[in-house]
Amino acid sequence: METSAYNILHITDLHFTHRGDAGREQKEVIKALLADIENLISGGLKPDLIIFNGDAVQNADEKGVYWDLTESLFEPLLQKCRLNGSNLLVVPGNHDVMRTGAFKHAAVHREFMHKFTVSDTEKFFYEDVSSGVQKDKFVTYDEFVELNSAHSVGSKHDFDVIEIESLSTAFCLMNTAYSSAGGHPEIERDEYGKLVLAPTRVRQAAEDIAKTSMPLRVFIGHHPREWFKEDCGRPFEREVIQGFDVHFAGHVHLNDPNTISSSNGSCLRVQTGALHDNTVPWNGFSVVRIAPNEKKYEIRPYRYIVDQHRFVVANEIGEDGIYYPSPADRAFWKARPAINRKAIAGWISESLLPHFKGRHGDTLTGQSLKDVFQEHPMQTRLSDFEDTSIPKDFETDITFAQMCASSENYSIIGDNNFGKSTFIRRLALELMDRCVLKDSVTIPALFDFKDITETGEGVLKAIRSAAPDIEAVVPLRQLLSEGLVTIIIDDINPRDDKRFKALMKFTEQYPRGRYIFTAHPVKGTALPLTESFDQAVSFKEIALMPLKTRGIRAFAEKHFSELEPASCDRLVTKIVSTLRQAALPPTAFSVSVLLAVITDIDNDILINEVNLIERFVEYLLKRERAVETARSTFNFADKLRCLAFVAEKMVRAGEYDLSYDDLLAYVEQYIFDIGYAHPADQILNRFIDQKVFRQTESGLYRFYLRAFLEYFSAQRMSYSPEFYDWIMEPSRYLSYVHEIEFYCGLPNNQNDQATLMTIAERHDKIVAESKTASLANFANFDTVELPSDKDGSRFSEVTEQLKIPKLTLEERDARVDAEIALTTTTQDAYRPDVSGSGNREFLSLTLYSSALRNLEHLRREEKDAHLKSILDSWVVYMIQAFALIPNIVKHRSYRVNGITYRTFAPSAVSDEKLTRMLMLYLPSGSSSVMRSYLGTEKLVRQFEFDTDGSEPSIIKIMRLFMLADLDTANWPALALKMKKQFHGKTYLSGALMWKLNTIIKLREIAPEKQTRVIEILARMSAEDSSNDPAQISKAYSRRLTELQNSLRVRNLHQKAEMRSVKITMSSDTREVGDSSIY
CATH class of the missing domain: 3.60.21.10 (Metallo-dependent phosphatases)
Known part of the structure; x- marks a missing residue:
């Protein structure tokens, strides 16, 4: 050349x-x-x-x-x-x-x-x-x-x-x-x-x-x-x-x-x-x-x-x-002709920027790119140096601002939903601003990999299309030769041999250009995407990482600018919980839609995954350009039913990754059955563009999210009684728990109550067959004794904990990050093992819980009855866990019937002490696991209870803990009433103290609630110390002062040894966990 x-x-x-x-x-x-x-x-x-x-x-x-x-x-x-x-x-x-x-x-x-x-x-x-x-x-x-x-x-x-x-x-x-x-x-x-x-x-x-x-x-x-x-x-x-x-x-x-x-x-x-x-x-x-x-x-x-x-x-x-x-x-x-920088800046303002906004300015939620953009954590990996002595996994953090200010080539790698497209669009906008405002000449040309034609000068044609009328200002080839164009290409696909070779040839011809590519990670190979390119260009590989809690918090604060810290904490907790319920990866794509959903439903942040996925689907399928809308008679309802039809075909066949031709055949069959004349390939291609389907690394196609498969299957159940019966067949239904949960949450579903009754009856039968419920005696919790339970020891433990510095925002976020890291975000169809009686019992209980949570139309009396049955089953699980405490202490990790128990404690913590801690933790941990299946504002009234009622104390405490986890207005008042009933019941009062202390330690709660919690703890300790009212009054004043002083000085003390003990419970079906630090 x-x-x-x-x-x-x-x-x-x-x-x-x-x-x-x-x-x-x-x-x-x-x-x-x-x-x-x-x-x-x-x-x-x-x-x-x-x-x-x-x-x-x-x-x-x-x-x-x-x-x-x-x-x-x-x-x-x-x-x-x-x-x-x-x-x-x-x-x-x-x-x-x-x-x-x-x-x-x-x-x-x-x-x-x-x-x-x-x-x-x-x-x-x-x-x-x-x-x-x-x-x-x-x-x-x-x-x-x-x-x-x-x-x-x-x-x-x-x-x-x-x-x-x-x-x-x-x-x-x-x-x-x-x-x-x-x-x-x-x-x-x-x-x-x-x-x-x-x-x-x-x-x-x-x-x-x-x-x-x-x-x-x-x-x-x-x-x-x-x-x-x-x-x-x-x-x-x-x-x-x-x-x-x-x-x-x-x-x-x-x-x-x-x-x-x-x-x-x-x-x-x-x-x-x-x-x-x-x-x-x-x-x-x-x-x-x-x-x-x-x-x-x-x-x-x-x-x-x-x-x-x-x-x-x-x-x-x-x-x-x-x-x-x-x-x-x-x-x-x-x-030699010089580049006219002023003319280029004018062209960008007058021509390129309007063109770009018309072509790339739309977002999933309808907000501007700048408003919707939230930076993902990113790490770099060098791919230039082939010497084996250089560690290939060496990574360093990099920011959006650094990438914009840099002149380097980047290969941006990230899974679906990680916001690669939004990221490079925002980057292109920033580069334009720099050209106009900072006299920096690098013209961004953004286009999709598939825009490269397979014949002729495909890349050059795509650049001309992305940068219209540039030739009227400066010859494009001169700009390319002098390295003044940043070529930004979305979704590079090395399997597309013709386009990929055309791109490689172009980089050889114009090695001075800056190149920024995005691609999906390719499993089974350690080679970066850019290893194939000519030696004339080098790339820094950028890995997009999942959003961490800090990023989700920043997203929430940006979206709701006037949130108080406690409200923001609750919002972040709800976002993380909802994403995990719906098996969505913690990405900017997911969080932005969830926040838009929250905004659209008047800031009711206690939504479930059905609301979320419904709104996802609405955003995706209704997001049409004006010209497409005008031409289209295949409307939203048609699309919904077509996708539901495809989901049924996948579910019945047990095949969820299909070739393009097989997927097209399903779409064609649906269109033929309803007598439409629409071109099936255009409809399918639009579904792919709208991110309803995506191509896998093997070249097959699947629903973009697992939750989409579950949601459209639920929709099909509502359209087709035959498919409903097929899913609900007794030997089969527990393999489709997520689809049934979605079905129970669909609006205007007239069959959801009958479905709930079917689930309840089958659950009762499964529980009866297991014979675990018949062995459970809830009254035994009133007389349980704690190991090493001396007079005043519980209060001493509380004051010692309160001297430990409260978790900072960064520490709390790090704890949630650790839980997010354990979350299974695989988008494979969820088909749990139903072979063992324990697995069947747990799946039945979680399905029963989620179905009740998702139901919209159910009388209060019926809800009360179902909730009582569900709470009884969860307490039975907790009783089983009590029996397992010796094994948990011995092995430090134990799994039974769908729940994994883990403890992390230094060797200095004795088995007796760890046993005591586990006993105190179990009601709190169980309530947090329950919350992932039952936690919704729609059930708050059902969780409320009469403190003087005849229900067993352990059921009352579980109701109280659920209300505390939902942070309802009256839970501290209920806790104050409950502490009187627990007088003399050392285990239950100790569990209540544990929960209250955990709330103070791990949550951002309103000051008035914190004051009430401290007063309850002081009152419980004082009443344990004496039966004389005068002595109780003195003890209360003294211990309230001690607790208040502990709160004031805790940031001045080093963290105690007990801080390093952590206990967690998690259920694999949703991978929702709770952890407490003692």
């Missing part, structure tokens, strides 16, 4: 070290260099090649110095320049010589300096010992070259000729440090005029490069002629002048570009100053522009300003900081 012009970043003589002031100064210099690369690129000077002219380090023997140099400079530099190691040319300097290696051959090096003639040098080069000398001297340098996958010479070759066809240039790299001892004081510190180099090798290099077809020939070596002995230096310079067009040199720490001439010709010598030399005031680098066919050059030197920590144009060199070797060079570069 012929190249009109390209840019070289020329740096040399960094002398990198960890030590002293130099090491600290170099960090600042490197930081400034990396920052200036961004400025160069935005100014149209993106480097196409990096030449490093030697003396990379100060001391090649310094441990780990080359590794740290790579990490500090070369890795980020290549990334900033969007280059690979193949675009890095490096030669060694005298400081890259290991002095220990040179000293092993000290006698040889003394002869180099003081005895060798040209003939001696020529003879020695071909002797066997020569390679051994070089190998010992360049051990660490060779490793550095391999680490960076760079082109170089070292111990293996004295020179190498490299052709880079894309730059129309051949490069000769020569090891001029061949005879250097690295300034070893016991050999020769000052090597000026003492080095040797075999002239025949320089001549051979010139002959080899003459054989290439490249129009431009470049020589790269560290030392200028003056450092060689006269009889070596003279022929060295002659061969360079005769055989090469340009000579890049370092070593002298001066920026002095000049032309060297003889009777046989001339050669441009690019002599660049040291990147860092703390003994002289001038440090810098150069950008060299080359037109290889015309052999025209422009050198732009930059110098470092120490007190400003930045590089500036070296105006003292050349013409306003630009050196032209001749007037002809100056005329050539001045005549």
Whole structure:
């Protein structure tokens, strides 16, 4: 490929070290260099090649110095320049010589300096010992070259000729440090005029490069002629002048570009100053522009300003900081058309931005991109360096702002619903703003991978479509050639061979462009997507991570700007709970829809997954462009019934991943059955575009979310009595618990009460068969004794806990993050194991609970009766857990009948103490698991109870805990009444204390409720201490003061040892857990 012009970043003589002031100064210099690369690129000077002219380090023997140099400079530099190691040319300097290696051959090096003639040098080069000398001297340098996958010479070759066809240039790299001892004081510190180099090798290099077809020939070596002995230096310079067009040199720490001439010709010598030399005031680098066919050059030197920590144009060199070797060079570069930045900024404002908003401005919720955008956590992984010593899983955090400000290429990898499309649309908008407001020229061209046509210049056509009328301002090919276009492509698919190859070919043709791709992660391969691309471009791989609690909180605060902290906590808890109930990944896509649903239902945040998925479906299926709406008679109801039909076909066949043709056949069958004439392929393609279906890594199609399959199956159950009967068949229905839960929550469903009765009757039968309920005696909880329960011990435990610092917002979020991390977000169809009686009993109970929660139309008396039956079953489960406490204490993790119990405690915690803690925890943990199936505002009235009623105390306490978890207004008043009934019942009063204490520790509650909780705890302790009213009154005042003081001073105390004990319960069907810290 012929190249009109390209840019070289020329740096040399960094002398990198960890030590002293130099090491600290170099960090600042490197930081400034990396920052200036961004400025160069935005100014149209993106480097196409990096030449490093030697003396990379100060001391090649310094441990780990080359590794740290790579990490500090070369890795980020290549990334900033969007280059690979193949675009890095490096030669060694005298400081890259290991002095220990040179000293092993000290006698040889003394002869180099003081005895060798040209003939001696020529003879020695071909002797066997020569390679051994070089190998010992360049051990660490060779490793550095391999680490960076760079082109170089070292111990293996004295020179190498490299052709880079894309730059129309051949490069000769020569090891001029061949005879250097690295300034070893016991050999020769000052090597000026003492080095040797075999002239025949320089001549051979010139002959080899003459054989290439490249129009431009470049020589790269560290030392200028003056450092060689006269009889070596003279022929060295002659061969360079005769055989090469340009000579890049370092070593002298001066920026002095000049032309060297003889009777046989001339050669441009690019002599660049040291990147860092703390003994002289001038440090810098150069950008060299080359037109290889015309052999025209422009050198732009930059110098470092120490007190400003930045590089500036070296105006003292050349013409306003630009050196032209001749007037002809100056005329050539001045005549090249310049990019009109003002015209581009105007075009973006007037043309590109309106076009972009019309094409990409819509969002799922109807809000603007800026309003709906919430940044996901992101991590980077370098994919450029192939050396196996680099850990491939090395990751660092990166932010949206950093990516926008950067010039690097990115491959953004994330699962479905992680907001990849929204992310790159928001990024494109930000790049436009920067062009208009910050004079930064990089035009974003955003399009889908499928927009690339398979014939002709597919990528170029897609860019023109994404950037309309740009040719009226600047020729598009010129913008691409100069690297001023950011090509942003959504959903790259390597399996699409034709499009993928067209894209790879385009990156080869325009390696200066910036590329940002999104793709789905490909299982079964460790190779990043971009491994397939040409070496001319490099990518930084970005992994989009699930939203953490902090991100969900930020989303909520952005959406509801006036929320109080306690209300925000409850909202975040509800969002996390609802997402987990619906098996949705915690992504910006999911959270944004959920928040929109909350807004649309008048901020009733206690919604269930049926409401959520219903609204999801409405947003997706009703989101039509105006032209599509006008043409469409296949309306929302048609789409709903069509998808329900497809869901039935999948469920009956047990096949949930289908080929496109099989899926199309189902759509065609539905359209045929109802007598429509709509084109089935257009309808199916629209479903895919609307994210109702998605393509899997194997190329098959499935519902985008598992919840969609369950929801549309429920809809089909309401349309088709036959399918309803098939699902509800007694031997089958527990395999479809989620579908039935959705069915019970559908609005205007007239059969939901009968379904609930069927579920209840079957549950009673399953429980009766298991015989567990008949063995349970709820009254036994009134007489349970706690281990090591001494007078006042419970109050002492409470005060000790309250002295422990309350969890900070970050700590509370971290706890929820840990639970989110355990959540199963697989989108495979949920088909639980129903073989064991325990599994059947648990599935039946959770189905019964969720069905009652989701029902809209049920009389209060009926709800009360069902809830009583359900609560009885949950307490039976808790009784079973009591029997398992010895096993939980022994094994620290135990699973039975669908619930997993885990404890995390240091060895210092005795088994007796852990047993006591588990006993106190179980009612609280059980209520939290129950809440995931029953927790809804619609059942608050049913949970309320008469504290003086005849229900067993354990049932009352479970009702109270559910009301506390739902944070109803009156739960503290009920707790105050209950504490009187628990007087003398040590276990129940202890469990109540545990729950109240946990609420204070782990939740953000209103101050007035916290005050009431403290008063209840003090009252319970006082009444336990005496039966005398006067003594109780005194004890109450004293203990209330103690508790209040504990709250005041807890942030001044270190966390107690008991803080490290954590107990959790989780149910795998929903993976909802509760944990308490004691």
